[in-house]
Amino acid sequence: MILLQLLINGLVTGCALGVVAISFALVYATTKIFHVAHAGVYTLAGYIAWMLASHGVPDVLALAAAVVVCAAVGALIQSQLYARLERRRATHLVVLIASLGLLAVMQNILAAVFSPNILQFPVLWGSRIIALGGIRLTYSQLLTVVVCLAAYVGVMWFAYATPLGKRIRAVASNPFLAQITRLQPNAVYVYVVAIASAIVALPGVLVPLDLGLQPYGGITPLLTATIAMIAGGVGSISGAFMLSIVIAVLQNLSLLVIPGEWSIGITFFIFVIFMLFRPTGLFAAAR
Amino acid sequence: MDFLFSYLALAAIYVVLGLSTNLLVGIVGIFSVSQAAVFGVGAYIVAHFLMAADPLSFLPALAIAILCCVTLNILVTLPSLRVSGDYFVVTSFGIQLLATAVFTNWTSGTGGASGVPGIPPADLFGYPLESTFQLMLLCLAGLLLACLCFWLIMRAPFGRLLRAIREDELAVAAAGKNVLRAKVSAAALAGGFAGVAGGLYATFLSFIDPSSFDLDASILLLTMVVVGGARTLAGSIVGPFLLLAMPQLLTLLEIPTTIAATARQLIYGLLLIAFMLFRPQGLLGERL
Numbered sequence: 267m268i269l270l271q272l273l274i275n276g277l278v279t280g281c282a283l284g285v286v287a288i289s290f291a292l293v294y295a296t297t298k299i300f301h302v303a304h305a306g307v308y309t310l311a312g313y314i315a316w317m318l319a320s321h322g323v324p325d326v327l328a329l330a331a332a333v334v335v336c337a338a339v340g341a342l343i344q345s346q347l348y349a350r351l352e353r354r355r356a357t358h359l360v361v362l363i364a365s366l367g368l369l370a371v372m373q374n375i376l377a378a379v380f381s382p383n384i385l386q387f388p389v390l391w392g393s394r395i396i397a398l399g400g401i402r403l404t405y406s407q408l409l410t411v412v413v414c415l416a417a418y419v420g421v422m423w424f425a426y427a428t429p430l431g432k433r434i435r436a437v438a439s440n441p442f443l444a445q446i447t448r449l450q451p452n453a454v455y456v457y458v459v460a461i462a463s464a465i466v467a468l469p470g471v472l473v474p475l476d477l478g479l480q481p482y483g484g485i486t487p488l489l490t491a492t493i494a495m496i497a498g499g500v501g502s503i504s505g506a507f508m509l510s511i512v513i514a515v516l517q518n519l520s521l522l523v524i525p526g527e528w529s530i531g532i533t534f535f536i537f538v539i540f541m542l543f544r545p546t547g548l549f550a551a552a553r
Numbered sequence: 554m555d556f557l558f559s560y561l562a563l564a565a566i567y568v569v570l571g572l573s574t575n576l577l578v579g580i581v582g583i584f585s586v587s588q589a590a591v592f593g594v595g596a597y598i599v600a601h602f603l604m605a606a607d608p609l610s611f612l613p614a615l616a617i618a619i620l621c622c623v624t625l626n627i628l629v630t631l632p633s634l635r636v637s638g639d640y641f642v643v644t645s646f647g648i649q650l651l652a653t654a655v656f657t658n659w660t661s662g663t664g665g666a667s668g669v670p671g672i673p674p675a676d677l678f679g680y681p682l683e684s685t686f687q688l689m690l691l692c693l694a695g696l697l698l699a700c701l702c703f704w705l706i707m708r709a710p711f712g713r714l715l716r717a718i719r720e721d722e723l724a725v726a727a728a729g730k731n732v733l734r735a736k737v738s739a740a741a742l743a744g745g746f747a748g749v750a751g752g753l754y755a756t757f758l759s760f761i762d763p764s765s766f767d768l769d770a771s772i773l774l775l776t777m778v779v780v781g782g783a784r785t786l787a788g789s790i791v792g793p794f795l796l797l798a799m800p801q802l803l804t805l806l807e808i809p810t811t812i813a814a815t816a817r818q819l820i821y822g823l824l825l826i827a828f829m830l831f832r833p834q835g836l837l838g839e840r841l
Contacts, residue, residue, distance in 0.1 A: 347830075351830065359582050361829075362584045363779060363829050367823070367824070367826040369822070370769075371819060371823055373818075378819065382815065485646070485768065486650060489646050493647075527654055530650050530651055534651055541636060541644075
C-alpha cells in the first residue's frame with residue numbers, strides 16, 4: 267500500500283515538475299538562454315498568491331493574479347535584461363551569469379520582504395483529504411494534477427495549432443531564417459519568456475499549497491526540471507513532461523530505501539546515467 | 554590589529570579560490586557554481602585529518618585534500634563536458650546542492666548543520682603556527698604560490714590553449730588539440746586551487762559549517778571574479794579584497810541584522826547583473 271501511495275505522490279509531484287520543465291524547455295529551445303532566473307519566477311508566483319490570499323482575495327483570483335504578474339515579469343526580464351545583453355553582443359556565459367545574478371536578486375528581495383522562513387498558505391480546503399481505497403490525496407494535490415495536466419495539453423495545443431505557437435517553433439528551429447522572413451524573433455522571445463513565466467506560475471502557486479513557501483525553494487525544482495528536459499531530449503515538450511514524472515516517481519520510490527534529504531542525489535544520479543549513456547535524451551528531435 | 558590580519562588572511566584565501574573560479578569561468582569559459590562545494594570538500598578533509606585520533610600534520614593533510622578535490626573535479630566534469638557547456642551548468646548546480654546535502658546531513662562525517670568546531674591551527678614541519686599573524690603569513694604564502702602557479706600556467710602553451718578554447722573551440726579541435734582533455738585538466742587545476750583554499754580556510758577559522766560552502770558562497774565567488782575582472786591575475790586579486798570589505802561598509806548603513814545576510818546576497822546579485830550589462834570585463838579584467 268505504501269508503495270502505491272508513494273507512486274501516486276510521485277505522479278502528483280511529477281505533473282507539477284513537468285510544467286516547470288516544459289516552460290523551461292520553451293525558453294531554452296527558443297532563446298537558447300539557460301534561464302536560471304526561471305526559478306525566481308517560480309518562487310515569486312507563490313509569494314504573490316500567498317500575499318493576496320492572506321489579504322482575503324478569493325483563491326482563484328490570487329492564482330490568476332500570480333499568473334499575470336509572472337507573465338509581466340517574464341516579459342520584463344527578456345526585454346530589459348536578455349535583449350539588452352544580446353544587443354551588446356554578450357557571450358553565452360555573460361547571459362548565464364546575469365541570469366544567476368537575477369535569481370539571487372529575486373530570491374533575496376522575497377526573503378527581505380517576506381522573511382526567509384517557511385510560510386504556510388492560509389487555505390483551509392487545501393489540506394482536506396480524500397481517501398480512495400487506502401490512498402490519501404489532499405485537495406491541493408488533486409488540483410495540482412488537474413491543472414498541470416491541463417497546462418500540458420494547453421501548451422501542446424498552443425505550440426502546434428495556434429499561429430503564435432507555430433511562429434515560436436519557426437524561430438526556435440532557425441532564428442536567422444525567421445528574421446529574414448519577418449517573423450521578428452526579438453518580439454517572439456519576449457512572448458516566449460512571458461508565456462513560460464505565466465505557465466510556471468501554476469505549479470509555483472499549487473505546489474506550496476502543500477509544502478509551504480520558501481524564498482530559496484525554487485532551485486531544486488528547476489534543477490530537477492532541467493534534468494528532465496535534458497533526459498527527455500531538448501526540444502521535445504512531451505519528453506520533458508514524461509521524464510519529469512519518471513524522475514519524480516523514482517525519487518518518491520527511493521524513499522523506501524533512502525531518507526528524503528538525499529533525494530537530490532537520486533536526481534543527480536539519473537542525470538549522470540543519461541550523460542554517460544544517452545546524452546541526447548530519449549525523445550530528441552532529429553537534427 | 555588582529556582584525557586587519559584576519560581580513561588579509563581571509564582575502565588571501567578567497568584570492569586562491571577566486572583564481573580557481575577564474576580559471577574555469579574566465580579563462581576556459583565554463584560556467585560553474587560548484588566552486589564553493591569543492592572548497593568545502595577541501596576544508597572538511599583537512600579538518601578531518603588534523604583532528605583524527607592519529608593526527609597528520611598540516612602539509613600532508615593539505616596534500617590529501619588537494620588530491621581529493623582534483624579527483625572530484627575530474628569525475629564531475631568528465632561526463633558533462635563531453636556533451637555541452639550547458640549540461641555542465643546542470644552538473645555544477647547539482648554538485649553544489651548535493652554537496653550542501655552531504656555537509657548538512659552526513660552528521661557522523663561532517664558534524665551536520667552545527668559544523669566542525671575546534672580545528673587545530675596549522676603547523677609547518679613540526680613548528681606550530683599559533684598567532685593570527687603567523688596564520689596570516691601562511692595564507693599569504695599560499696596566495697603567492699597560487700598566483701605564481703597561475704601566472705606560470707598562463708604563460709605556458711597550456712595557458713594559450715585554454716584561452717584559445719574559449720575563443721573558438723572548433724578551431725582548436727581542428728588544429729588537432731584535444732579540447733576535452735584541456736578542459737578537464739583546467740577543471741582539475743581549479744579543483745587543486747579550491748582544495749588549497751579550503752585547507753587554509755579550515756585551519757585559519759578553526760570552525761567550519763555548511764553555510765560557508767553553499768550556493769550563496771558560490772555566487773559570492775563568482776561576484777568576486779566578475780567584479781575584479783575575469784581572465785587576469787590582477788582581477789582575481791582585487792575582487793576578493795573589495796568584496797570582503799563590503800560587509801564592513803554595510804554595517805555603517807545600519808541595516809537591521811536580521812536582513813543583513815539577505816541584503817548582502819541581494820547586492821551580489823545586483824553587482825552580477827550590473828557588471829554583465831555595463832562592464833563585462835570587470836574592474837581590471839579582459840572582455841568575458
